[in-house]
Amino acid sequence: MSPIPAGVALARIERVLDCVDADRAGVDDHTRLDWVRAARRVRGRIEALAGLLVAEADQAQASERAAGTPMTSWLGMGENLSKREAAGAVGQARSLGEHPRVGEAATEGRIGTGQARAITRVLDGLSDQLDAAQQARAEQVLVELASHLDADQLSRSAGRVLAQVAPTEADELSEQRLQRQAETAYRQRSLRFYRDGASVRFDGSLPRVEAEQWIALIDTHQEALRRTTIEARDPLAVPPNPEQRRADALISLINTAANAIPVPGLGVPTVIVTLDYHQLHQQAAGAGLIGDVELSAGELRRVCCEANLVPAVLGGPSEVLDVGREHRLVTKPIRTALIQRDGGCTFPGCDTRPNLCEAHHIIPWWNGGPTALHNLTLLCHHHHALIEPARYTTRDQWTGRITDDG
Numbered sequence: 001m002s003p004i005p006a007g008v009a010l011a012r013i014e015r016v017l018d019c020v021d022a023d024r025a026g027v028d029d030h031t032r033l034d035w036v037r038a039a040r041r042v043r044g045r046i047e048a049l050a051g052l053l054v055a056e057a058d059q060a061q062a063s064e065r066a067a068g069t070p071m072t073s074w075l076g077m078g079e080n081l082s083k084r085e086a087a088g089a090v091g092q093a094r095s096l097g098e099h100p101r102v103g104e105a106a107t108e109g110r111i112g113t114g115q116a117r118a119i120t121r122v123l124d125g126l127s128d129q130l131d132a133a134q135q136a137r138a139e140q141v142l143v144e145l146a147s148h149l150d151a152d153q154l155s156r157s158a159g160r161v162l163a164q165v166a167p168t169e170a171d172e173l174s175e176q177r178l179q180r181q182a183e184t185a186y187r188q189r190s191l192r193f194y195r196d197g198a199s200v201r202f203d204g205s206l207p208r209v210e211a212e213q214w215i216a217l218i219d220t221h222q223e224a225l226r227r228t229t230i231e232a233r234d235p236l237a238v239p240p241n242p243e244q245r246r247a248d249a250l251i252s253l254i255n256t257a258a259n260a261i262p263v264p265g266l267g268v269p270t271v272i273v274t275l276d277y278h279q280l281h282q283q284a285a286g287a288g289l290i291g292d293v294e295l296s297a298g299e300l301r302r303v304c305c306e307a308n309l310v311p312a313v314l315g316g317p318s319e320v321l322d323v324g325r326e327h328r329l330v331t332k333p334i335r336t337a338l339i340q341r342d343g344g345c346t347f348p349g350c351d352t353r354p355n356l357c358e359a360h361h362i363i364p365w366w367n368g369g370p371t372a373l374h375n376l377t378l379l380c381h382h383h384h385a386l387i388e389p390a391r392y393t394t395r396d397q398w399t400g401r402i403t404d405d406g
Contacts, residue, residue: 006053013046047113048096048106051089055097058090095120101139111143114151119143122158125181129173130165137165182207186385221256222249330359330371338378341406345380347387347398352380360384362400374402 027035054071057063063074076086096103099120106116119142126138138161145157158177162170191204206214222245240248330338338359345352357378363369377400379387387398 006049010049041109044112045107045109048103048116051093051096052103052107054090054093055103058094059097092117092120095124099123099139101136101143105143105146111146112151115146115149115154118151118154119146121155122161125177126158126161129162129177134165141165182209217253218246218249220249221252222246225249225252330376334371334373334376335359337373338376341373342378344378345383346377346400347379347383350380350383354378356380358384360387360400362402364388377402 058071063071072086072090102116102119105111141161141164159174162173185207188205194201339354344354345357357380359376360379361369362375369375
């Protein structure tokens with residue numbers, strides 16, 4: 001079939017949709033499912049075409065010249081979209097327009113809209129690390145991966161893409177990317193409260209590592225409450241919905257924390273690992289320290305910093321090179337001495353109290369540093385993240401040292 005202008009095709013599609021028979025009572029199950037697939041495929045192709053048309057109109061400044069208003073305002077006026085919805089639509093369209101292979105695959109129905117969004121996010125995240133030829137190759141690789149990966153899997157495929165487009169630098173580029181993402185997430189952290197009568201609403205943003213730990217705690221309390229509710233179910237009670245159960249779990253967690261007496265260094269997970277990065281990551285996830293999330297090596301070390309970590313470092317064909325010291329964690333006597341010596345966070349200008357501080361190895365444990373008073377200092381969580389060494393970093397790297405006077 002010869003190509004036709006987009007406007008002609010869209011007009012024909014609308015006319016055909018006007019003719020759809022609304023009576024589908026006698027349709028068999030297999031036909032219904034076939035229609036569902038077809039409708040979703042057509043919807044995805046139309047959404048992709050709409051995105052490309054928005055991107056092209058935005059790039060051509062069509063709305064400014066024809067209506068005297070930016071594209072986001074023009075969309076909102078014609079479709080009763082909120083500013084946020086219109087800005088989101090234009091932003092997604094621009095990203096799709098910047099990646100022609102992705103747009104072509106989406107309009108042809110080879111990838112879905114969710115896959116297209118995941119691919120463009122990965123490409124945008126890698127753009128600073130790849131040259132033009134590598135970016136084009138990365139786009140092609142991701143479109144090929146979309147044939148057997150869903151949107152969530154594609155969003156986590158940056159490492160696979162780097163391994164194909166920059167194999168000699170893949171590990172280094174992956175570590176740089178993860179470190180940059182972690183630092184961006186840390187800069188964007190926030191928590192806001194809104195008092196509304198008898199309720200308090202809140203929203204915010206947490207770095208992925210800490211957020212996954214929080215979610216795990218919520219889920220643990222939620223499961224405990226669910227089991228208790230099942231055992232003592234009142235037949236007249238209205239069962240809570242999932243969001244209410246999660247709120248109940250947070251309330252339970254708050255009450256538990258309020259009644260607890262914190263003991264530094266106790267109650268943390270034990271991780272026994274054979275150190276390479278991937279095995280350490282798997283063991284940390286299995287111990288509940290992190291969720292199913294990709295971390296930089298620096299983040300992973302920091303997550304394990306307060307855990308009882310017993311490393312066994314292997315080299316060559318599983319040859320044991322070094323079995324880690326069993327007392328990596330700061331003992332109670334050492335922590336008492338740290339509190340007496342440091343009095344709280346030792347970062348310049350910080351007055352965080354000792355009970356809110358973590359013990360930091362000045363020479364990292366992973367680099368041979370001992371768990372001894374002369375190699376330890378107290379740091380609050382915020383400054384611990386700044387000082388903990390990272391091989392690749394986009395921020396100022398602080399270091400600490402013990403002076404001659406202690």
